[in-house]
Amino acid sequence: MQSLIKMNLSAFNFRDFRLYLLGNLFAINALWMQRVTIGWIAWDLTKSATFVGFIAFINFAPAIITGPLFGVLIDRVNVKKAAQVTQFSLFTISVGFYLFFIFGGLNELFLSVLSLLSGIATSAHNPVRLSLAPRLVNHGSVSSVVSIVAINFNLARLTGPAIAGWLIAVWGLQITLLAQSLLYLPFILMLNLLRPRDQVPLKASKEPFLAALRSGVKHTLSNSLMRQALLITSIYAFLIRGTLEILPVIADGIFAKGAAGLGIVTSIAGFGAVVAGITKVFTQSQKAGEIPKFVIASALLGVALIPLVGLSNTWELTVGYICYLGFAGTLSGISIQTALQMDLPDHFRGRVMSLWTVVNVGATATGAMILGGLSDYIGIPTAFCFAGGLGTVLLLTALLKNR
Numbered sequence: 001m002q003s004l005i006k007m008n009l010s011a012f013n014f015r016d017f018r019l020y021l022l023g024n025l026f027a028i029n030a031l032w033m034q035r036v037t038i039g040w041i042a043w044d045l046t047k048s049a050t051f052v053g054f055i056a057f058i059n060f061a062p063a064i065i066t067g068p069l070f071g072v073l074i075d076r077v078n079v080k081k082a083a084q085v086t087q088f089s090l091f092t093i094s095v096g097f098y099l100f101f102i103f104g105g106l107n108e109l110f111l112s113v114l115s116l117l118s119g120i121a122t123s124a125h126n127p128v129r130l131s132l133a134p135r136l137v138n139h140g141s142v143s144s145v146v147s148i149v150a151i152n153f154n155l156a157r158l159t160g161p162a163i164a165g166w167l168i169a170v171w172g173l174q175i176t177l178l179a180q181s182l183l184y185l186p187f188i189l190m191l192n193l194l195r196p197r198d199q200v201p202l203k204a205s206k207e208p209f210l211a212a213l214r215s216g217v218k219h220t221l222s223n224s225l226m227r228q229a230l231l232i233t234s235i236y237a238f239l240i241r242g243t244l245e246i247l248p249v250i251a252d253g254i255f256a257k258g259a260a261g262l263g264i265v266t267s268i269a270g271f272g273a274v275v276a277g278i279t280k281v282f283t284q285s286q287k288a289g290e291i292p293k294f295v296i297a298s299a300l301l302g303v304a305l306i307p308l309v310g311l312s313n314t315w316e317l318t319v320g321y322i323c324y325l326g327f328a329g330t331l332s333g334i335s336i337q338t339a340l341q342m343d344l345p346d347h348f349r350g351r352v353m354s355l356w357t358v359v360n361v362g363a364t365a366t367g368a369m370i371l372g373g374l375s376d377y378i379g380i381p382t383a384f385c386f387a388g389g390l391g392t393v394l395l396l397t398a399l400l401k402n403r
Contacts, residue, residue: 009281010137011144016194017136021152023190024129027087028153030183032160033167034094035059036266037176038115040168040259043248045108049380053372056245059115060365063123064358071127071354072212079132084191086125091184093118098177126361127354134341134349135196143338144281150334151277157270157326165263216351225343226352229291229336231398233356234363236299239306239391240329241360242367243384244269244322249375255315265322272326280334295335296399302328303391310384333360 011017042055074082096114100106106114133149134142167176220226247269251261302325309325312318337356344352367387374383 009144009148010141011148014137014141016196017133017145019190019193020133020136021148023187024149025152025156026183026185027090027187028156029160029163030094030180031090032156032266032270033164033176033180033183034097034118036161036164036259036262037168037173037180038097038111038118039245039248040262041106041111041173043252045111047253049246049249049253049372049375051108051372052248053246053369053375055111055115056368056372057365058112059119059122060245060361060368062116062119063126063361064365066120066123067126067354067358067361068213068216068351070124071216071351071357074127074131074354075212075216075349075351079128079135080191080194080196082128083125083132084188086121086128087184087188087191089121090118090125091181091188093121094177094181094184098174098181101177102174123357123361126357127351130337130341130353130357131349132194132196136194142341146338146341147277147280147334150330150337151274151281154270154273154277154326154330157273158267159270161263161266161270163263165260165266168259168263213351216348216355219348220352220355223343225290225339229340230356230359232291232296232299232332232395233336233359235391235395235398236303236329236332237360237363238367239387240299240302240325240332241364242371243306243309243387244325244329245364245368246372246375247322249372249380250309250318250322253375254313254380255318257315265319268319268323269326272323272328273330276327276331277334279331280338291335291339295331298328299332300392300395300399302332303388303395306388306391307385308388310381310388 042052100110133145137145164176247265248262251257251265305321309321340356371383371387
C-alpha cells in the first residue's frame with residue numbers, strides 16, 4: 001500500500017473507484033470514436049475547414065451556457081442518478097447518429113442538430129463526472145483520482161480514434177457508428193454498483209438556484225489560484241485543444257491521408273496525453289494551492305509549436321508535433337484540475353468545476369471554429385502562424401502579470 005501511495009495510485013484501494021474506472025473506459029472510447037466519426041463525416045460531406053470547425057464548436061458550445069446551470073444542479077441532486085441520466089442521454093444520441101446515417105438522413109443540417117444535442121448532454125455530464133469520481137475515495141486520494149482518471153481518458157483518446165479510423169477505412173461508417181453506440185452500455189450498467197460518498201447537507205443546497213450559481217462564481221473569482229487557472233486554461237485550450245479539434249483538415253486536407261490518417265493523428269495526440277498522465281502519476285504529488293512552473297512552461301512550448309504544425313509539409317514531423325500538443329494540453333489540464341480539486345469542498349465542487357469546464361470547453365470550441373475559418377480564408381500555414389504567435393505573446397504576458 002505504501003508503494004501505491006508513493007506512486008500516487010492510492011485511489012485503486014477503493015472498490016467503487018476501480019469499478020468506475022473500468023466502466024468509464026468503455027464510455028470514453030465511445031466518446032472518442034464519436035468525435036472522430038463526426039469530424040470525418042463533416043469533412044467528407046463538405047471538404048470545408050470552416051464546417052469542421054463549426055461542428056466542433058456546436059459540440060462544445062452548449063457547455064458555455066448550460067455548464068454552470070448543471071453545476072448548480074449537481075451540487076443539489078443524487079450524483080449517481082445524474083450520471084445514469086447523462087450517460088443514457090449520450091447513448092441515445094449516439095444511436096440517433098447511427099439511425100440517421102443508415103436511413104440516409106445524416107446531412108449537414110442533421111449532423112449539426114445531433115452534434116448540438118450531444119454537446120448539451122456532454123455539458124451536463126462534465127460536472128457529473130468531475131463530482132462523482134472524487135466522491136468514490138477519501139479526501140486524501142483526490143489528487144490520485146484526478147491523475148488516474150486523466151490516464152483512463154487519454155488511453156481511450158489513444159485507442160478510440162485508432163479503432164474508429166480503422167473501422168471507417170475497413171468496414172465503413174455504419175459499423176463504426178453502431179460499435180460506438182454499444183460501447184456506452186457497460187458504463188451505464190456499472191453505475192448501478194457504485195456507492196459514492198454522501199454529501200454533507202450544507203447551506204448551498206438550500207439556496208435559491210441563481211443565488212447558488214452566484215456564490216459559485218464568487219467563490220471562484222475571489223481565489224487567486226482559480227483566477228490564474230482559468231486564465232491559463234483559456235489560452236492553451238483555445239490554441240492547443242482548438243488545433244486538435246480540426247485534425248481532419250490536417251490529416252486529409254494537407255496530407256490526403258483519409259480516415260485512417262485522421263485516426264493516426266488523433267491517436268498520436270492521445271499517446272502524448274497518456275505520457276502526460278503517466279508523468280503526473282509517477283512524479284511527486286502536486287502541492288495544494290499551486291500550478292507547477294514546469295507545467296506552465298510545457299503549455300507555452302505547445303502554443304509556440306502551433307505555427308510549425310501549419311508550416312510542416314512532412315507527415316512524420318507533423319505527427320511528432322501533434323504528439324507534443326497532446327502531451328502539453330493534457331499535462332496542463334491535469335495539473336490545473338488537480339490544483340482546483342484539492343482546494344474544493346464537496347458542496348462547491350460541481351459549481352466550480354463546471355465553471356472551469358466552461359472556460360476549457362468554450363475556449364476549445366471557439367478556437368476550433370476560428371482556426372477552421374481562418375484556414376479557409378487565409379490558408380492553413382498563415383492561420384496557424386498567426387494564432388501560435390499571438391497565443392505565445394498572450395500567454396507570456398499573462399504569466400508575467402501573475403508572477
